[in-house]
Amino acid sequence: MSKFMQNKIQPLEEFQETVTSNPFSFSDKFQYYYERFITRRSSFIFLNLLIIFLFAYLLLLSLHLIFYQSSWQASLQGESLQWHVFLEMLTPARLSVLRAPPWSLLLLSVITTFVGFGFYSLLIAYVSAKTQETVNLFRSGLGPVIEQNHTLILGFDNRIPRLIQELNYSNHTKQKHPVVIMFDLEKSVMDQQLSPEIESFNRVRVNLASGEPSRLNSLHRINSVAAKSAIILARCSHTASLSEREASDVRVIQTVKALYKTQKTEYRYPIVAEIFDPKIREMISALDESIITYDSYELIASILVQSAIFPGIERVYNELFSFEMSEFYFYPHVPENSRFGDLICHFEDGVPVGVQHPNKQITMLPSVDYIFNQGDEVLLIARDDQYIKYSAESLYQSTTYYSLEHPRVFSSQDVLLIGWHYLAPSIIRECCRRLPLGSTLTIVTPENSEELMRVISEIESTDRFKIIHEHRDPFIFDELEYIDPFKFDTVILLSKGDHIDSEEQMDADTLMLVLLLRRLRDKQIGRQISTRIVTQLFRPENEQLIDNQSPQTGDPVDFVLTSKTSTMLFTQLSEEGDMVQTYKLLFGECTYEIALCPITDYVKIGDHSLSFIDLYMSALCRGEVCIGFKSDMMEIRTAPYSGMYLNPPKDQAFPFSENDELVLLRLNSDRE
Structure with a gap:
């Protein structure tokens, strides 16, 4: 080895000898481990106080026994010295029990009382600090959220109040539905923005949590494994730059993967994620059928154009997307060999519009003679799933008044x-x-x-x-x-x-x-x-x-x-993930459409009144489904219908006029 290397190595050896010959002292080691002990958990501070109290009590008791045993026996008149010293640490009133004590014994008693005061002062300080820590933890939103069967909203923007409003409408039980909102914001900031707008919603219980939704520890903290559904909002709006939208998609993908990992394999609840890039949406949706991705503003574009073509159609979508009145439901308890064209007469509430097969594929507007097989579910528009009930007996009879006119050809615009x-x-x-x-x-x-x-x-x-x-x-x-x-x-x-x-x-x-x-x-x-x-x-x-x-x-x-419209759809998909196929047929693939057509194209208007069952049967004969009507009748023009009545009572007669229109679910190709 060269002299140069030897010169370089020698100082290092000297340094090692110095370190070895000068180890840490006992007091340094004790202080190090003691600090690690009391800072590990706040409960260890209380344990530390308890140990100090016991040590001080034993020390003071020993002093009393060693130096003043005879004096104590004369003063206490048979009372236990151990008990007296303990009480003396609690209150100075015990000094009055002593009868003509020597000044040294009195001084020791005073010291005992002051030691007790010191300990309880520390205990009060600990309780206050612990209480403040708990309050700060709650206000910061960093504490655990112990909820079951709750809805997760991962993200925060101005659509949150509408989401909570829809969840409030969807809950028809007496218990409040838990909703947990998590985002990388301080809880106080989120609470300040939300509280004035959601305080009137009495069917939901909102919990705010602060944290990054894409991290597993954050999701475990809000008990995501026991959730009912999840809604993941984009991190920016469509007006943001391309780089910001791409960054948002990355975060949403990370959140979807983290949330998917926390779920139980045997139970995958719906995850509705807002993603801008269509290629990424397609890729993420292919991972699992429980993951639902879409661009909310593409839906807005579709409804905007449809409202331009059919005035009033927006009110139909607002009702279908909301939980306030009628919306889409699946009903599984239809007997085998039932005929689709007859189902309308077997439901007091609900308008059959399609069939969901066991493989989750949906057939909208099936043939009138379609026969239900095992595992088939009927797709209906109804007020609420608790009102949907199949009756073995036919409840209604239809008298159909066919129109002699041909259906209107849609003129160019x-x-x-x-x-x-x-x-x-x-x-x-x-x-x-x-x-x-x-x-x-x-x-x-x-x-x-x-x-x-x-x-x-x-x-x-x-x-x-x-x-x-x-x-x-x-x-x-x-x-x-x-x-x-x-x-x-x-x-x-x-x-x-x-x-x-x-x-x-x-x-x-x-x-x-x-x-x-x-x-x-x-x-x-x-x-x-x-x-x-x-x-x-x-x-x-x-x-x-x-x-x-x-x-x-x-x-x-x-x-x-x-954005209220897309927010309502967000909520509905989180509650019923299988419904995504229905909306893809209506908006994505554009195979079917909801249209407004003159009532005179389907039934004859005269002195007689017509019921909804008559309208349904007349449209069904043409391969279409009538789900409601638009009318200027006084009872229909007022709230909550605003001129549009979906899923009306089937046996109620209405005095229709020639200006009224039917709300139809039909093939989009019918307009070509």
Whole structure:
């Protein structure tokens, strides 16, 4: 070895000798282990106090026995010295028991009392600190949540109050349904935002927990293994940048995987996750049928277009998605060999619309002669599952009044789309799938974008309808007047563009457009206006800023769509995960649709009254299902129906008029 290396190694050996020759002292080791002991758990502090008390008691008792045994025997008159010393540590009143004690004994008694005071002062301090620690732990949301059969909401945004409201409606039991909300925020912050909005919900019990939902220890802390369902919200809105949306998808995927790992293999409850990227949604959903992923705003685009085609259809979806009135249910107790066309007469509450087979596949609008097999479940629209009951005997009889007229052919429509943001491509694709043949879609934007031109080039290749693009600024009144929105059948209002990264700013743009349209309408003196105007707002609270009670005198907006609709669907899917196939058929695959059609296309209107069973049978003969009707009858126009009555009583007669419409579930191809 070289001298250089020897010189380098020698100091290290000297250092090792120094360390070995100077070990830690006993007091250092005792202090180290003592500090580790009392800081491991708060209960160890109490144990430490108890040990100190016992040591002090034994020491003081020994002093009394050694030095003053004869004096104590004379003073206590037969009382136990051990008991007296213990009581003397509790209260100074024991000093009065001594009779003519020597001053040294009196001094020892005083010392004993002060030692007792010191111990109890420490005990009071410990109890206070422990109480404060418990309160702080509760306020921080870091404590365990011991709930069973609860709904998890992992995420936090302005949709939380609506989610809790829907869960409140869904609970028809006397016990409060537990809901646990977890997000990486302080509990006090979440509580401050939620408390004013959820304090009136008396059917749910809300627990707030602070923590990262994608971590296993956080999920164990809220007892996720015993949950009933889970809703995972995106970490940002659609207005966020691409990088923020990708980061949100990553977090949601991590949360799904962590939540899936905590579940029991024999019991997989529904996990509803909001993911932006369609490829990731498809990949995650393929892991297990209990994992449900979708983009809430694609649903909004579909409903927005449908509400433009069928005025009032939004009220149908609001009822179907909510737990307040009628919604979709599966009912398994249908006897084998039952005929689908006869089921309507065997349910007092419920409208049969389809069949779920044992492999969880759904057949909407099965043949009238379809025979139920073992394991088949009927898909119904009913008020609540507790009211669904199959009757072995037929409860109703139908007298069908067929119409001699042919069903109405849907005429083409001229639709105007004002503005452009991330929802616009989905709206255009929905128009392509749902607008009648020969329709025209005019897009007016203040600026061009690559995405706009790409979507237009894709749609122009189809011959289903015509698309026109006008480069004008609709936020300038003269430009808007030149466009003349009121010559179109329907106008869809959006904000300026994707360059705006705030939902409030985008809603402000939409509200500005509403004001400009109101000003333009007021200039149309003597002109008959029948244009239907629909729009979308990101913030549900901004809906109150639009005065659309009377579109003829107030704001000229017939319908405002907000995230409340998608929130209701979120909640329903978490309660009944198998229902996702139903909504995929209605929205994703667009195979079926809910439409409004004139009642005169299905039954004859005369002096006679008709019951709902008559409407159902007339539609069923055409391969469609009637689930309700739209009417101007006084009892139907008022709340809670607002002119739309789903799942009405089957034997009640209604005085229909020629202006009434049926709410039908039908094949989308029927409109081509």
